[in-house]
Amino acid sequence: MSEAFRPAHYGTNAARIIRDEPTMRTAVTEATRSKDERRQAAWAEIDADAWRDWARDLKTHVLTHLADYLEEAEDRLIENGVHVHWAETAEDACRTVTRIADGRGVRRVVKAKSMLTEEVGLNAHLEAGGLEVRETDLGEFIIQLLDEPPSHIVGPSLHRSLDDCRRLFHERFGTPPDATPETLAATARRVLRDDFLRADMGVSGANFLAADTGTLALIENEGNIRISTSVPPVHVALVGIEKLVPTFEDLSGMIQLTARSATGQPIGNYTSLIQGPRRPGERDGPEEVHVVLVDNGRSRLLADDHAWETLRCVRCGSCLNICPVYRQTGGHAYGWAYSGPIGAILAPGLLGLEESMPLPYASSLCGACAEVCPVRIPIPELLVYWRERAAEEGLAPRTETAAMKAWATLAEHPGAFGAAAEAIRVLPRGKAGRALPVLRGWVEERAAPEPSGERFLDTWNRREDR
Amino acid sequence: MSPRNRILGHVRAATATRPEAPHPGRFDGTYATDDDRTPVERFSDLFTTSGGEIERFEDVEAAARWLARYADDYDGVTVGATVPTALRPALPSTCPDLAPLGVTLAAAAIAETGSLVLDARDGRRTQLLAPTHVVFVKARDIHSTLVDALSDLRGDLPSAIGLHSGPSKSADIGQILVRGVHGPGRIVAAILGEHPDELRGGRHG
Numbered sequence: 001m002s003e004a005f006r007p008a009h010y011g012t013n014a015a016r017i018i019r020d021e022p023t024m025r026t027a028v029t030e031a032t033r034s035k036d037e038r039r040q041a042a043w044a045e046i047d048a049d050a051w052r053d054w055a056r057d058l059k060t061h062v063l064t065h066l067a068d069y070l071e072e073a074e075d076r077l078i079e080n081g082v083h084v085h086w087a088e089t090a091e092d093a094c095r096t097v098t099r100i101a102d103g104r105g106v107r108r109v110v111k112a113k114s115m116l117t118e119e120v121g122l123n124a125h126l127e128a129g130g131l132e133v134r135e136t137d138l139g140e141f142i143i144q145l146l147d148e149p150p151s152h153i154v155g156p157s158l159h160r161s162l163d164d165c166r167r168l169f170h171e172r173f174g175t176p177p178d179a180t181p182e183t184l185a186a187t188a189r190r191v192l193r194d195d196f197l198r199a200d201m202g203v204s205g206a207n208f209l210a211a212d213t214g215t216l217a218l219i220e221n222e223g224n225i226r227i228s229t230s231v232p233p234v235h236v237a238l239v240g241i242e243k244l245v246p247t248f249e250d251l252s253g254m255i256q257l258t259a260r261s262a263t264g265q266p267i268g269n270y271t272s273l274i275q276g277p278r279r280p281g282e283r284d285g286p287e288e289v290h291v292v293l294v295d296n297g298r299s300r301l302l303a304d305d306h307a308w309e310t311l312r313c314v315r316c317g318s319c320l321n322i323c324p325v326y327r328q329t330g331g332h333a334y335g336w337a338y339s340g341p342i343g344a345i346l347a348p349g350l351l352g353l354e355e356s357m358p359l360p361y362a363s364s365l366c367g368a369c370a371e372v373c374p375v376r377i378p379i380p381e382l383l384v385y386w387r388e389r390a391a392e393e394g395l396a397p398r399t400e401t402a403a404m405k406a407w408a409t410l411a412e413h414p415g416a417f418g419a420a421a422e423a424i425r426v427l428p429r430g431k432a433g434r435a436l437p438v439l440r441g442w443v444e445e446r447a448a449p450e451p452s453g454e455r456f457l458d459t460w461n462r463r464e465d466r
Numbered sequence: 467m468s469p470r471n472r473i474l475g476h477v478r479a480a481t482a483t484r485p486e487a488p489h490p491g492r493f494d495g496t497y498a499t500d501d502d503r504t505p506v507e508r509f510s511d512l513f514t515t516s517g518g519e520i521e522r523f524e525d526v527e528a529a530a531r532w533l534a535r536y537a538d539d540y541d542g543v544t545v546g547a548t549v550p551t552a553l554r555p556a557l558p559s560t561c562p563d564l565a566p567l568g569v570t571l572a573a574a575a576i577a578e579t580g581s582l583v584l585d586a587r588d589g590r591r592t593q594l595l596a597p598t599h600v601v602f603v604k605a606r607d608i609h610s611t612l613v614d615a616l617s618d619l620r621g622d623l624p625s626a627i628g629l630h631s632g633p634s635k636s637a638d639i640g641q642i643l644v645r646g647v648h649g650p651g652r653i654v655a656a657i658l659g660e661h662p663d664e665l666r667g668g669r670h671g
Contacts, residue, residue: 031641046495057490064487067477074470086470138647139638155638162640185636185644192648193595197563213620223594223634223649230590230626241473246489248620252613253493256579266512267579267612270649271629279625283547283589295473303480 005149006335007347007359014333014362024159028151028330031158032321038264039318039372046260055257056376059312062244063302069211069244070293076214080276083290090120093294097122097203097236098129100290104234106131106200110192112218112225113137114205115153115315116238116294118337119350122203134195136224138188145172151331153338154262154317159330192224202228202286206239207258207314209291213248215275216291219259219268226270235286237274241298242311254314261316261374301349306385310345312375319369319379325362334359341369345382353386357395360386424451493613495578505577505608506657512580516632517645519654526552529602529658536600537567544596546570546588553602562591568650572603573627574618575655578611581631582655586624593628599650601630605659 004013017024062069077084083100087093093116101109109131111117123133123144135144139157143150145168150156157165162181169175169184173191176183204225208217216237218225229235245254251273259267278285302308320326320340331339336359338346344363347356360383369379390396391404410417452459467475501508510520523529530552537543542560549571562568570593574583582601584593593599609615619627634649645651 027641034641051495054490054493057487060487061489064481064484066481067474070474070477086468086473088469088473092469136648137638138636142638155641157638158641160640162642165639181639181642181644184639185647189647193563196648213623215623221634222636222647224647226590226628227594227648230586230594241477249492249613249616252611252616253495256495256612265516265631267581267629267631269516269630269632269635271581271631273623273627273629274625275623276625278586282586282625284591285586285625293473295476299473299476299480302477308480 004335005332007351007356009335010333010358010362013335014329017329017333023161023164024330025328027161028159029327031152031155032323032327035155035263035317036321036372039261039321040264042260042264042266051253051257052374052376054253055314055374056312058245058250058253059314059375060309062246063242063308063311066241066244066302069246070241073209073211073214073244074293076212077276077291080214081279081289082214082276083288085290085292087292087294087296090294090296093120093238093292093296094122094125096292097238098126100234100236101126101129101131101201104200104288106234108195108199109133109201109203110195110199110228110232111135111140112202112204112228113140113156113220114203114238115150115337116205116240117203118150120238120294120296122238134192134199136192136195136228137220138185138222138224141188141192142168149332149337151339152317152320153315153331153340153342159332196227196231199228199232201234201236202230202232203236203238204229206237206243208245208251208254209239209243210245210248210251212246213275215248215251215273217251217255218272218274219255219262219270220272221263221265221269223270226272229272229274230285233286234288234290235274235277236290236292238292238294241293241295242302242313257374258314258316261314261318261372297350297352304349307345307349307382309377310342310349310382312377313342313346314375315342316374318372318374322368322372323363324366324368325364334362341379341383342377345377345379345386348386348389353389353393354395356386357390358397360390361397421455425453425455427451495611495613505610506605506659508577508610509575509580509608510655510657512577513582513632513655516580517635517653518580518632519652521654521656522659523656524659526550526658529553529656532656533569533600540567540598543567543569544589544592546592548585548588549602562589562595565592565596566598568592568594568596568599570599570601572601572607572655574615575603575608576610576612576615576629577608579629579631581612581629583615583619584628584630586626586628590626590628593630594649597646597650598652598654599630600654600656602656602658605657608657 085096142157151159206216277289326340344359537555543557544562544565572582573585636647
């Protein structure tokens, strides 16, 4: 990952992807359309509105009483024999994992897919410490080989075509250049099976943490999460503090709604419910389980009276799948682990607004994301909220600031306003749009807006029925 | 102050003035209220839709006869700790990472999601590492909904539960679906029907 992988470079990165990697746009658009169709079909089988209300209310309840639930979860985890750690920052989270690894003499780590570990940059940290880190989710495995960040919350490699994968596996593992997907998957299975059996530690995230039983819930389809959390002698789970649900039974609704939204399934083919390390009488399972509760900006976001609702997010990727802006580029343009509409409102919350610019502007505000969010996060409203904050803090794009200033000046001076309006009217027909600086890009591919031949007031005054 | 207390302090301060938001109550997800299928039928339909296979047997003897034939295609097996003697195939016992076949007993199943409930006490490697997985489940242990199953399980939780609802699969290579990526590519739910009391060995025996 290069220095250019930052939100600040959104514009240049998006332009580069669209210009230089046209197949990526096709791959992303096709994959997200199909994911969204599957979500629609899965929602049609349920009373989706009622489920979404329930999920919104549950997460709002948890976030309103979060400290109490965190303490309850900690008590249960400790009773279950789990080591509990707290990390205030990304750096703290990474150092905690390193400390656990050092304590056990760990050399080889297998990783289940976890967006939180992407957020805190865990792999780079562990590798810098001399550990061998292997991503085991097939999509994560592919992008790790390519040295790329994930392009999508759920499908990290969905920007890569079958041909991209064939080339990669041919170079790395000597598979035939025209290998079938089955052959490629079998190759990955063979390579990774060996890693699972040799690993000293498995690292995962968690979709949910049930406070009253201390249960970690993880959803997947490949089985790599179950194996990563079952076979190595140590399991470390990084859990964002917003992942709590009050009860074991509450997992039922959250697991099903997340699966239906993310992949259109009633449930993932594998769901893990983990209570702790191997118990007396069990033949296998990890000897040690550690849970690292990570803040990294979440408590600050929780304190924001508008944007706290962002923390309801279950990372299903529905808003990415439907977003017409995300579909053009995939996730890499956003320059951060989380992309698409949710990334654009999480970034200012977790990274700070200045570091996140211009992501709140990477949207046409079409509103589709709000229609598909299973926990009803008002994403478009929050995009506007962060834009307002950017304007207040002098971070808004210069063109927007200049245009708003010019408009304000005109609106406050009726003489100048009239003169400007007259100027637009007298320009030759069809050229008016092209003469306007902001509209030029728009009208290059479309019919320019036609100015009326007369003032609105004159039209009004001529009406016969007034 | 410890990181723990600082985080909890920040969280408490952040939510101090938030309006009260009550818990919405037990999840009532029964979406197909006019569904006249039995739990066994609903489970079977969803399990096959997601790529799993279903076998049904009236009693343990019938299941054992089927298993003897099924095992003919394999040269070794790893068997779960709770599988009763009658349902252990006559094959050499192999360690789970080398076994071509895994045979386990589910603690329960869920009609609503088409899931088998696999208990760590049966052996996690046995449930995960063989390319083919045969899971016995008693018809009377099939719950209607996930929330019912969780309520039933909470009193006696093992270190881990796996809800297995189909074969291992992935579409990460060019969005094309492939099976058997890490876990078993074939999974058979063998449902023991009318005379479940004949199943000896006990749930965790």
